Amino acid sequence: MPNNPIGGLGHVxxxxYACAPTAVAVRDGERRCRHYAGARHWHVAGAWSDLDPAVPLDERPGWQAIASALSTGMIRGIIVGAFSHVAADAAxxxxxxxxIRDRGGFLVHAAGTLPRRTPGELQRRRDITDASSGWSPWGDTPQADTS
Incomplete structure:
Protein backbone atom coordinates (compact mmCIF):
# COMPACT_ATOMS: atom_id res chain seq x y z
CA MET A 1 0.00 0.00 0.00
CA PRO A 2 1.13 3.57 -0.60
CA ASN A 3 2.92 5.28 2.23
CA ASN A 4 1.25 8.67 1.93
CA PRO A 5 0.02 10.52 5.01
CA ILE A 6 -3.69 10.85 5.65
CA GLY A 7 -4.89 14.05 4.04
CA GLY A 8 -1.79 14.16 1.86
CA LEU A 9 -1.54 14.22 -1.89
CA GLY A 10 -0.61 11.25 -4.00
CA HIS A 11 -1.77 7.93 -5.38
CA VAL A 12 -3.98 6.69 -2.58
CA TYR A 17 -19.63 5.53 -0.56
CA ALA A 18 -23.06 7.11 -0.56
CA CYS A 19 -26.26 6.04 1.14
CA ALA A 20 -29.41 8.08 0.67
CA PRO A 21 -33.08 7.34 0.05
CA THR A 22 -33.09 8.71 -3.53
CA ALA A 23 -30.90 8.04 -6.54
CA VAL A 24 -30.40 11.79 -7.03
CA ALA A 25 -28.99 12.17 -3.50
CA VAL A 26 -26.72 9.17 -4.04
CA ARG A 27 -25.35 10.65 -7.29
CA ASP A 28 -24.81 14.01 -5.60
CA GLY A 29 -22.92 12.35 -2.74
CA GLU A 30 -20.80 10.34 -5.15
CA ARG A 31 -20.00 13.43 -7.22
CA ARG A 32 -18.95 15.32 -4.08
CA CYS A 33 -16.72 12.40 -3.03
CA ARG A 34 -15.08 12.13 -6.45
CA HIS A 35 -14.40 15.87 -6.44
CA TYR A 36 -12.85 15.57 -2.95
CA ALA A 37 -10.64 12.67 -4.09
CA GLY A 38 -9.66 14.43 -7.31
CA ALA A 39 -8.57 17.53 -5.43
CA ARG A 40 -6.12 15.35 -3.48
CA HIS A 41 -5.03 13.27 -6.49
CA TRP A 42 -6.40 10.14 -4.85
CA HIS A 43 -7.34 7.21 -7.09
CA VAL A 44 -11.01 6.19 -6.80
CA ALA A 45 -10.78 2.42 -6.87
CA GLY A 46 -14.54 1.98 -6.71
CA ALA A 47 -17.86 3.55 -5.84
CA TRP A 48 -20.52 1.78 -3.82
CA SER A 49 -23.92 2.92 -2.70
CA ASP A 50 -27.00 1.84 -0.82
CA LEU A 51 -30.50 3.30 -0.99
CA ASP A 52 -31.79 2.58 2.51
CA PRO A 53 -30.14 4.54 5.35
CA ALA A 54 -32.48 2.84 7.84
CA VAL A 55 -30.65 -0.48 7.40
CA PRO A 56 -27.81 -0.94 9.93
CA LEU A 57 -24.44 -0.10 8.39
CA ASP A 58 -22.94 -3.59 8.69
CA GLU A 59 -25.97 -5.10 6.86
CA ARG A 60 -25.77 -2.86 3.79
CA PRO A 61 -24.39 -4.64 0.68
CA GLY A 62 -22.43 -1.59 -0.51
CA TRP A 63 -20.78 -1.08 2.87
CA GLN A 64 -19.96 -4.80 3.11
CA ALA A 65 -18.18 -4.56 -0.25
CA ILE A 66 -16.16 -1.58 1.00
CA ALA A 67 -15.21 -3.41 4.21
CA SER A 68 -14.03 -6.33 2.09
CA ALA A 69 -12.00 -4.03 -0.19
CA LEU A 70 -10.38 -2.42 2.86
CA SER A 71 -9.49 -5.77 4.44
CA THR A 72 -7.92 -7.08 1.20
CA GLY A 73 -5.87 -3.91 0.70
CA MET A 74 -7.67 -2.87 -2.47
CA ILE A 75 -8.41 0.51 -0.89
CA ARG A 76 -6.75 2.55 1.80
CA GLY A 77 -9.49 5.02 2.59
CA ILE A 78 -13.21 5.62 2.42
CA ILE A 79 -14.82 8.89 1.39
CA VAL A 80 -18.48 9.49 2.22
CA GLY A 81 -20.62 12.33 0.95
CA ALA A 82 -21.89 13.29 4.41
CA PHE A 83 -21.83 12.07 8.01
CA SER A 84 -25.43 10.92 7.64
CA HIS A 85 -24.48 8.34 5.01
CA VAL A 86 -22.79 6.17 7.66
CA ALA A 87 -23.58 7.61 11.09
CA ALA A 88 -26.32 9.31 13.07
CA ASP A 89 -24.05 12.09 14.38
CA ALA A 90 -20.46 13.35 14.44
CA ALA A 91 -19.54 11.30 17.51
CA ILE A 100 -11.43 1.88 10.25
CA ARG A 101 -8.11 3.36 11.38
CA ASP A 102 -7.53 0.23 13.51
CA ARG A 103 -7.88 -1.78 10.28
CA GLY A 104 -5.22 0.35 8.58
CA GLY A 105 -7.48 2.72 6.69
CA PHE A 106 -9.07 6.12 7.06
CA LEU A 107 -12.56 7.60 6.81
CA VAL A 108 -13.32 11.14 5.63
CA HIS A 109 -16.40 12.98 4.52
CA ALA A 110 -16.49 15.31 1.57
CA ALA A 111 -17.50 18.45 3.44
CA GLY A 112 -18.93 21.48 1.75
CA THR A 113 -20.56 21.81 -1.60
CA LEU A 114 -19.25 21.67 -5.11
CA PRO A 115 -18.54 25.00 -6.76
CA ARG A 116 -21.47 26.09 -8.89
CA ARG A 117 -21.13 27.70 -12.28
CA THR A 118 -23.42 30.60 -13.03
CA PRO A 119 -24.37 32.00 -16.44
CA GLY A 120 -21.73 34.42 -17.62
CA GLU A 121 -19.23 33.41 -14.92
CA LEU A 122 -16.52 32.45 -17.40
CA GLN A 123 -16.75 35.81 -19.18
CA ARG A 124 -16.67 37.71 -15.85
CA ARG A 125 -13.55 35.81 -14.83
CA ARG A 126 -11.89 36.65 -18.14
CA ASP A 127 -12.79 40.33 -17.70
CA ILE A 128 -11.33 40.38 -14.19
CA THR A 129 -8.15 38.64 -15.35
CA ASP A 130 -7.79 41.00 -18.30
CA ALA A 131 -8.36 44.06 -16.11
CA SER A 132 -5.79 42.91 -13.57
CA SER A 133 -3.21 42.37 -16.32
CA GLY A 134 -3.78 45.84 -17.75
CA TRP A 135 -5.31 44.60 -21.01
CA SER A 136 -8.41 46.40 -22.21
CA PRO A 137 -11.00 44.99 -24.64
CA TRP A 138 -11.46 48.50 -26.04
CA GLY A 139 -7.94 48.72 -27.43
CA ASP A 140 -5.60 51.50 -26.48
CA THR A 141 -7.21 53.67 -23.88
CA PRO A 142 -5.57 56.81 -22.59
CA GLN A 143 -3.68 56.19 -19.40
CA ALA A 144 -3.64 58.70 -16.60
CA ASP A 145 -0.67 61.02 -16.68
CA THR A 146 1.75 59.80 -14.05
CA SER A 147 3.97 62.87 -14.13
Missing part, protein backbone atom coordinates in the same frame (compact mmCIF):
# COMPACT_ATOMS: atom_id res chain seq x y z
CA UNK A 13 -6.65 4.15 -3.54
CA UNK A 14 -9.98 5.12 -1.99
CA UNK A 15 -13.58 4.01 -2.10
CA UNK A 16 -16.51 6.33 -2.57
CA UNK A 92 -20.67 8.07 15.87
CA UNK A 93 -18.80 9.05 12.70
CA UNK A 94 -15.62 9.62 14.74
CA UNK A 95 -16.06 6.20 16.38
CA UNK A 96 -16.42 4.55 12.99
CA UNK A 97 -13.29 6.38 11.87
CA UNK A 98 -11.37 4.88 14.79
CA UNK A 99 -12.53 1.36 13.85
Missing amino acids: PVAV QFAGLGVL
Whole structure:
Protein backbone atom coordinates (compact mmCIF):
# COMPACT_ATOMS: atom_id res chain seq x y z
CA MET A 1 0.00 0.00 0.00
CA PRO A 2 1.13 3.57 -0.60
CA ASN A 3 2.92 5.28 2.23
CA ASN A 4 1.25 8.67 1.93
CA PRO A 5 0.02 10.52 5.01
CA ILE A 6 -3.69 10.85 5.65
CA GLY A 7 -4.89 14.05 4.04
CA GLY A 8 -1.79 14.16 1.86
CA LEU A 9 -1.54 14.22 -1.89
CA GLY A 10 -0.61 11.25 -4.00
CA HIS A 11 -1.77 7.93 -5.38
CA VAL A 12 -3.98 6.69 -2.58
CA PRO A 13 -6.65 4.15 -3.54
CA VAL A 14 -9.98 5.12 -1.99
CA ALA A 15 -13.58 4.01 -2.10
CA VAL A 16 -16.51 6.33 -2.57
CA TYR A 17 -19.63 5.53 -0.56
CA ALA A 18 -23.06 7.11 -0.56
CA CYS A 19 -26.26 6.04 1.14
CA ALA A 20 -29.41 8.08 0.67
CA PRO A 21 -33.08 7.34 0.05
CA THR A 22 -33.09 8.71 -3.53
CA ALA A 23 -30.90 8.04 -6.54
CA VAL A 24 -30.40 11.79 -7.03
CA ALA A 25 -28.99 12.17 -3.50
CA VAL A 26 -26.72 9.17 -4.04
CA ARG A 27 -25.35 10.65 -7.29
CA ASP A 28 -24.81 14.01 -5.60
CA GLY A 29 -22.92 12.35 -2.74
CA GLU A 30 -20.80 10.34 -5.15
CA ARG A 31 -20.00 13.43 -7.22
CA ARG A 32 -18.95 15.32 -4.08
CA CYS A 33 -16.72 12.40 -3.03
CA ARG A 34 -15.08 12.13 -6.45
CA HIS A 35 -14.40 15.87 -6.44
CA TYR A 36 -12.85 15.57 -2.95
CA ALA A 37 -10.64 12.67 -4.09
CA GLY A 38 -9.66 14.43 -7.31
CA ALA A 39 -8.57 17.53 -5.43
CA ARG A 40 -6.12 15.35 -3.48
CA HIS A 41 -5.03 13.27 -6.49
CA TRP A 42 -6.40 10.14 -4.85
CA HIS A 43 -7.34 7.21 -7.09
CA VAL A 44 -11.01 6.19 -6.80
CA ALA A 45 -10.78 2.42 -6.87
CA GLY A 46 -14.54 1.98 -6.71
CA ALA A 47 -17.86 3.55 -5.84
CA TRP A 48 -20.52 1.78 -3.82
CA SER A 49 -23.92 2.92 -2.70
CA ASP A 50 -27.00 1.84 -0.82
CA LEU A 51 -30.50 3.30 -0.99
CA ASP A 52 -31.79 2.58 2.51
CA PRO A 53 -30.14 4.54 5.35
CA ALA A 54 -32.48 2.84 7.84
CA VAL A 55 -30.65 -0.48 7.40
CA PRO A 56 -27.81 -0.94 9.93
CA LEU A 57 -24.44 -0.10 8.39
CA ASP A 58 -22.94 -3.59 8.69
CA GLU A 59 -25.97 -5.10 6.86
CA ARG A 60 -25.77 -2.86 3.79
CA PRO A 61 -24.39 -4.64 0.68
CA GLY A 62 -22.43 -1.59 -0.51
CA TRP A 63 -20.78 -1.08 2.87
CA GLN A 64 -19.96 -4.80 3.11
CA ALA A 65 -18.18 -4.56 -0.25
CA ILE A 66 -16.16 -1.58 1.00
CA ALA A 67 -15.21 -3.41 4.21
CA SER A 68 -14.03 -6.33 2.09
CA ALA A 69 -12.00 -4.03 -0.19
CA LEU A 70 -10.38 -2.42 2.86
CA SER A 71 -9.49 -5.77 4.44
CA THR A 72 -7.92 -7.08 1.20
CA GLY A 73 -5.87 -3.91 0.70
CA MET A 74 -7.67 -2.87 -2.47
CA ILE A 75 -8.41 0.51 -0.89
CA ARG A 76 -6.75 2.55 1.80
CA GLY A 77 -9.49 5.02 2.59
CA ILE A 78 -13.21 5.62 2.42
CA ILE A 79 -14.82 8.89 1.39
CA VAL A 80 -18.48 9.49 2.22
CA GLY A 81 -20.62 12.33 0.95
CA ALA A 82 -21.89 13.29 4.41
CA PHE A 83 -21.83 12.07 8.01
CA SER A 84 -25.43 10.92 7.64
CA HIS A 85 -24.48 8.34 5.01
CA VAL A 86 -22.79 6.17 7.66
CA ALA A 87 -23.58 7.61 11.09
CA ALA A 88 -26.32 9.31 13.07
CA ASP A 89 -24.05 12.09 14.38
CA ALA A 90 -20.46 13.35 14.44
CA ALA A 91 -19.54 11.30 17.51
CA GLN A 92 -20.67 8.07 15.87
CA PHE A 93 -18.80 9.05 12.70
CA ALA A 94 -15.62 9.62 14.74
CA GLY A 95 -16.06 6.20 16.38
CA LEU A 96 -16.42 4.55 12.99
CA GLY A 97 -13.29 6.38 11.87
CA VAL A 98 -11.37 4.88 14.79
CA LEU A 99 -12.53 1.36 13.85
CA ILE A 100 -11.43 1.88 10.25
CA ARG A 101 -8.11 3.36 11.38
CA ASP A 102 -7.53 0.23 13.51
CA ARG A 103 -7.88 -1.78 10.28
CA GLY A 104 -5.22 0.35 8.58
CA GLY A 105 -7.48 2.72 6.69
CA PHE A 106 -9.07 6.12 7.06
CA LEU A 107 -12.56 7.60 6.81
CA VAL A 108 -13.32 11.14 5.63
CA HIS A 109 -16.40 12.98 4.52
CA ALA A 110 -16.49 15.31 1.57
CA ALA A 111 -17.50 18.45 3.44
CA GLY A 112 -18.93 21.48 1.75
CA THR A 113 -20.56 21.81 -1.60
CA LEU A 114 -19.25 21.67 -5.11
CA PRO A 115 -18.54 25.00 -6.76
CA ARG A 116 -21.47 26.09 -8.89
CA ARG A 117 -21.13 27.70 -12.28
CA THR A 118 -23.42 30.60 -13.03
CA PRO A 119 -24.37 32.00 -16.44
CA GLY A 120 -21.73 34.42 -17.62
CA GLU A 121 -19.23 33.41 -14.92
CA LEU A 122 -16.52 32.45 -17.40
CA GLN A 123 -16.75 35.81 -19.18
CA ARG A 124 -16.67 37.71 -15.85
CA ARG A 125 -13.55 35.81 -14.83
CA ARG A 126 -11.89 36.65 -18.14
CA ASP A 127 -12.79 40.33 -17.70
CA ILE A 128 -11.33 40.38 -14.19
CA THR A 129 -8.15 38.64 -15.35
CA ASP A 130 -7.79 41.00 -18.30
CA ALA A 131 -8.36 44.06 -16.11
CA SER A 132 -5.79 42.91 -13.57
CA SER A 133 -3.21 42.37 -16.32
CA GLY A 134 -3.78 45.84 -17.75
CA TRP A 135 -5.31 44.60 -21.01
CA SER A 136 -8.41 46.40 -22.21
CA PRO A 137 -11.00 44.99 -24.64
CA TRP A 138 -11.46 48.50 -26.04
CA GLY A 139 -7.94 48.72 -27.43
CA ASP A 140 -5.60 51.50 -26.48
CA THR A 141 -7.21 53.67 -23.88
CA PRO A 142 -5.57 56.81 -22.59
CA GLN A 143 -3.68 56.19 -19.40
CA ALA A 144 -3.64 58.70 -16.60
CA ASP A 145 -0.67 61.02 -16.68
CA THR A 146 1.75 59.80 -14.05
CA SER A 147 3.97 62.87 -14.13
